[in-house]
C-alpha cells in the first residue's frame with residue numbers, strides 16, 4: 001500500500017493523495033490578470049493526478065508583484081480573469097485548488113527571468129519603487145527600496161485580507177501565505193533585510209510580528225473550512241557568512257507561533273534573502289528542515305525541493321519526514337508525474353476519461369478511481 005497515494009486531510013480539506021503541485025510564477029499576466037497561458041498551464045497540471053494545485057505567487061498589491069507580468073488579486077479585473085481560468089479547470093478536473101498570496105517587497109519591480117531578472121528602474125519598462133521593512137537593497141548594485149511606514153504596514157495587511165476575501169469568492173480550497181524566498185514577509189523575519197528599530201524589528205518576536213499580524217488578519221476573514229498555511233524559508237543559508245541571519249531554530253519558533261495563531265500547514269522551503277547564500281543543493285535537500293518542523297510542531301508539513309522520483313517521495317511520506325510533497329520543476333517536465341508514480345508504486349490516481357486509452361498495459365490501477373467532474 002503506497003503512503004504517497006494514501007488520502008490526507010488538512011483540517012476539513014480532503015486530499016486524494018499526498019502530491020501537491022508547487023506554486024510557480026509564470027510571468028505571463030497582464031496588469032495582474034491571468035490569461036490563456038494560465039488556463040493552458042494550470043489546466044494541463046490539473047489533470048495530472050496531484051491532489052492539490054497551487055496557483056503561483058499572487059500579489060496582493062500591484063507593487064507587490066515580482067515582475068510586471070506577475071499574477072495579482074488586487075482588483076476586480078484580476079478576480080474576473082482568475083475566475084475564468086478556474087471555471088475551465090473545474091469543468092475538467094476534480095483537483096483541489098490553492099492559491100499562494102504574496103508580496104514581493106524589495107524583490108518587486110524585477111524583470112522576468114528570461115529578460116535577465118534584474119531590478120527594473122522605477123517607471124521604466126513598467127517598473128516601480130519597491131517597498132521593504134528597511135531601505136536595504138537585495139543586491140548591492142540595486143537602488144534601496146522604500147522603508148514601509150507604520151501606516152503603510154496597515155495598508156499591506158489590509159491588502160492581504162482583501163485578496164484573501166477575493167480568493168474565498170473564487171472558491172479556492174486552500175490558501176498559502178508566501179513568507180519564503182526573500183519576499184516581503186520573509187524580509188520582516190530575517191535580520192538580513194529587517195533593521196527596523198520599531199516594534200517590527202530587532203528581536204525575533206518583533207521580526208515575527210508583521211507576518212503573524214498578516215496571518216491572523218487573513219485567518220479572521222476565512223471560513224473555517226479553508227486551511228491557511230504558510231510557506232517558510234527554513235534558513236537563509238548564511239550561517240557561515242558571519243552575518244546575523246534567519247535560521248532553522250528561528251523558523252521552529254516561528255512555526256510554533258503560527259501554530260498558536262491557527263496555521264493549518266507549513267510548506268518548508270529555504271533561501272532567497274541574499275545573493276550571498278550558500279545553498280547545499282541535492283535531492284530532497286530541504287526535507288530535513290521539514291522533518292524538524294514536523295517534530296517541533298506536529299503540524300501538517302509539506303516538503304519541497306528536488307523531489308523528483310516516486311520512490312524518493314514515497315520514502316519522505318513513509319518515514320514521516322513530511323505529510324505531503326510539493327513538486328515544481330518535475331511537474332513542468334512531466335505533468336503526468338503522479339500517473340507515473342502511481343504506476344510504479346501501485347497507487348490509484350484520478351485521470352480524465354478522455355485519456356483512459358493511454359493506459360499502458362500492465363501499469364496497474366492508475367485510473368482505478370477516476371472521478372470526473374460532471375458538466
Ligand SMILES: Cc1cc2nc3c(=O)[nH]c(=O)nc-3n(C[C@H](O)[C@H](O)[C@H](O)COP(=O)(O)O)c2cc1C
Nearest residue numbers: 022023024025056057304305306307327328329330
Ligand atoms: C518556474 C518556477 C516558478 C516558481 N514560482 C514560485 C512561486 O510562485 N512561489 C513559490 O513559493 N515558489 C516558486 N517556485 C519554487 C518552487 O515552488 C519550488 O519550491 C522549487 O522550485 C523547488 O522545488 P522543485 O525542485 O520541485 O522545483 C518556482 C519555481 C519554478 C521552477
